Amino acid sequence: MKQTRRQFIRNVSIAGGALTLGFQLTGCSDKPLQVGSEADFRPNAFLRIDTDGVVTLQIPKAEMGQGIVTGMVTLVAEELEVDPATVRYEMAPVHSAFADPEMRLQITGGSASIRVYYDILRQVGASARETLIAAAMSQSGLPQDALQVSDGKVRSNDGRVLLSYAELVPTARTLPAAAAVALKPAAEFRLIGRYEQRVDALAKSDGTAQFGIDVAPEGCLTAVLLRCPWFDGAVETFDAAAALDMPGVAAVFATEHGVAVVAEGYWPARQAAAKVDVRFTPPAEGLRDSAAIASAMAAALDGDDFLSVRDDSGPDAEGGELVHARYEVPFLAHAPMEPLNATCRLTPGGCEVWVGTQAPDVAQDAASRVLGVPREAVVIHNQFLGGGFGRRAAADNVAEVVAIARELERPVKLVWSREDDVRHDWYRPAMAGQIQARVGAEGEVSHWRHRIVGPSINQQVIPVFAGTMLPQWVPAGARRLAGKAAARKDFASVEGAKELPYAFAGVSVQYQNLPLPVPLGYWRSVGHSHTAFVVESFVDELAHTAGICPLAFRRRYLAPDAPERRVLDAVAEAANWGRAAPGRFQGLAVHASFHSVVAEVVEVSLADGKPKLEHVYCAVDCGQVINPDIVRDQMIGGIVFALSAALYGEITLKDGAVEQGNYHDYPILRQNEVPPMTVVLLDSDAPPTGVGEPGTPPAAPALANALFAATGVRQRRLPLQLS
């Protein structure tokens, strides 16, 4: 899916005498939706160097733990020849220049950031370096081949001339920026693939890192919101008399989102909220209980109302053993450690919002719609995110705080409780799947028929994103139509199943959207989070049916040059596959997502018949590694995230409301539950691909397959049972 891009660099001088390098991307006009317009001012200023030589990088992506600040600083520093630890960074403001060149939104997701910015940010660094060299030539009168660059300085080969970047800025800013600079070959990398520090580690170890929840503009109040337990209710009546008598309470009023209780701090607000008597409008009819939803999905699988998303099935095969199975996965919450929050201060004709968000332009759009002002009247100050995982791509918290601030004369910070977070997420949808295939006497597989039923995420999310991408006058109805169109063969529901890598004779994949009145969103690895579980569990079933080792079985059906083979072989070697110690049992899975391929082996033991996690092995091919330590951390973090879901994660509905509320009934893995892990990074000279999400998909099927190896019981429903 290569896109044509026309790239050029402009040198834009700004006030203060700094050298500012902009980078502009145009093209991609084949995309139906576009952010901004040709008339937009696009300075695209990623980089500036001030007259003290301080290099500051605008970070167009959200830092939510995945290490994007370090990654981006490293890419620029590699070519600019500076120490990454000396580079300052700022979270970029909302501007079309910072929109993701592929997604056309200023959004962080799809494990895309390094892949998309790998060339761009190196080019930014290289162009700046060459311009500084040109300045040095001008100042020294020496030719280019008499000069060399390192550590933020230009030197003459004979050592007589030494000019720091600070000394070169006044000249450099008057020069045209060097264009189309050749990038370093990999053999000359000094940082890429080698640098293993995190530039934000100190601020995140001494308490100074500022998250959204830490922001407090002068005079800031704190609000909490009493939300309707079911998703489609509104405030009908409320009595705030008792709450208003509480100390420190400033106001209690209803908004379109619930009853806002505003006070001098979180504790008085929360105490007063407990005294508010509120009644919500009753919920609409529909599927409102988890059991009813499961029945509806099962009934859908029994029916025939499916759309094909892949069909190279040919005529129905006969012969061999027909193997078939149904799989189910539950709704999941993101539960990032920092509860959602946002802070708003009204300004003349608009507002300022402080929030840790994966999509500052979506947040800006949401705020502007609440106030009925142009988007440009809203300033978003992005902060460190205390976990994102997809949850912070939504801007519900921003719409809520602006609706509260609108009624107040002082700035206000809205803080969600953990219960608000678990009960009002944009959930990973519950899904059901059915697969059948025929296994012949020699283990040959034919007639793979995979059906997937579940609510479309994109039916809900695309209209929201379209609201940011399209002009604001485009009516909601048109945006909903875009969502409906995306929902029919929702890629977020079938990704990872549609691209089945195995060369079975006859493959069909079908999908049925089952709309549900539950808010849905992107959850680390999105569709892959469930399709990998179903596909890789069922492939394991087929291997056992055929009586073939699950590794050999997979290799047999993978093309000789399939990237899956490399990671399978690497993880098999690391895990000593097939030769586990006595009492140890291994399960295997491999899955490609976000342009990377990851294989994992989960090893369990049995103690008194109860399985215990012993070790997880992981091999990843993510192209050129930028920061090996961060890639390993992302793999491990993705696995821990997946295992939390595989062992515990389940959001259930009763009477339309979520039954869970905090980490006791929506548990995540704890320190004493996490087994040792080994991560193998495969060498590659291909450009970098995703690492934030690809570690997640293989973990659940690898665990399920290990449990089968240990117990002989095939579990086809998440969360898995260990007893």
Add this chain to the structure above:
Amino acid sequence: MITFTLNGSDVSLDTDPQTPLLWALRDNLQLTGTKFGCGMGLCGACTVHLDGTAVRSCSLPLEAVAGKAVTTIEGLGGKHPLQQAWVAHNVPQCGYCQSGQIMSAAALLAANPAPDEEAVRQAMAGNLCRCGTYHKVQRAILSVAAVAHWEPSAEADS
């Protein structure tokens, strides 16, 4: 009026004595390094020291700290061996839980200067991390524990 020692200095607060210490720190004293995660003592993000012991400040009423000494992440000063180890090992990802992790680890090492891996795993089980930094937390603590073990304080003092 409730008076206590905070990171070595005396402070007095005239606020509801039932206010959890967490919110007194964050909202009244503007010390935001201590984090709110669950409000029920389940996640450990709000961990501080009360007279040297790790406590969950979200569930500790202000009146319980009267006359006592409270230490927060800000009180470790940034150069604490654990903080240095956190940086050296690149422990944080999103970073939100790390103040609590470090405070729990500091209390652990104060009570047991040379814990083994299993002791670390058990002692740190109350501090959740959604990013999954558990192995790095473990390694950073053990690196400090190893140093403490290797260089007895008596030797360092002499």
